[in-house]
Amino acid sequence: MSLHVVDHPLVAHRVAVLRDATTGSAEFRRVSGELAGFLVYEATRWLPTRPGSVVTPLGLEAATSTLVDHQPLLVPILRAGLALLEGALTAVPTAEVGLVGLSRDEDTKQPTPYCVRLPADIASTTAIVLDPMLATGGSLAWTCELLAERGAARVAAVCLLAAPQGVELMASRCPDVDIVVAALDPDLDDRAFIVPGLGDAGDRLYGRV
Ligand code: PRP
Numbered sequence: 001m002s003l004h005v006v007d008h009p010l011v012a013h014r015v016a017v018l019r020d021a022t023t024g025s026a027e028f029r030r031v032s033g034e035l036a037g038f039l040v041y042e043a044t045r046w047l048p049t050r051p052g053s054v055v056t057p058l059g060l061e062a063a064t065s066t067l068v069d070h071q072p073l074l075v076p077i078l079r080a081g082l083a084l085l086e087g088a089l090t091a092v093p094t095a096e097v098g099l100v101g102l103s104r105d106e107d108t109k110q111p112t113p114y115c116v117r118l119p120a121d122i123a124s125t126t127a128i129v130l131d132p133m134l135a136t137g138g139s140l141a142w143t144c145e146l147l148a149e150r151g152a153a154r155v156a157a158v159c160l161l162a163a164p165q166g167v168e169l170m171a172s173r174c175p176d177v178d179i180v181v182a183a184l185d186p187d188l189d190d191r192a193f194i195v196p197g198l199g200d201a202g203d204r205l206y207g208r209v
Pocket of ligand 1: 077078079080081102103104105109111131132133134135136137138139140166192201202203
């Protein structure tokens with residue numbers, strides 16, 4: 001497994017906005033989406049390409065070009081992952097979208113699945129899982145294992161924040177998954193929230209349920 005922490009001023013500034021307790025839901029959603037675009041940009045560096053040629057407006061010699069040869073499957077983990085979807089689609093507009101709904105049990109911290117909607121055949125697909133928070137790692141590992149069981153050719157993950165515990169779990173359960181994050185925080189608190197983190201991403205995005 002590889003972990004890529006994106007080191008860029010435009011990413012760092014947006015992380016600061018999300019961490020700020022005074023940032024309201026509308027701005028939190030907007031900035032989360034913008035970050036998703038940057039992170040998916042990084043997570044898709046390895047996408048296969050094919051050479052092509054295009055005629056420019058000058059109409060003389062065709063210019064050689066590079067074209068993306070594979071459209072990935074984006075898989076937001078509901079709820080909070082939904083906030084990353086539109087931003088991810090700006091980077092890969094023709095991607096397919098599957099959905100996984102998980103709720104983390106407050107006591108056991110284990111993910112409880114309540115929704116899975118994926119294309120029937122993902123055998124030759126690259127899947128990119130979207131979830132703002134990689135805390136204990138249980139939710140991301142469950143989803144990545146599901147995609148691997150369904151035969152996904154490659155699985156990557158995009159998260160806004162990660163904790164070392166989640167990174168370690170992913171390394172042991174999903175060693176083939178590449179993870180791109182905006183920041184790696186030092187720890188989890190006793191509720192398994194990332195600290196210093198940004199609070200409860202789902203609640204800040206969509207309110208308490
Ligand atoms: C949060 C978060 C991740 C998960 C991370 O979701 O959005 O999906 O917890 O925790 P983990 O790494 O320990 O599994 P939550 O269960 O609160 O649901 P929500 O997105 O509906 O708010």
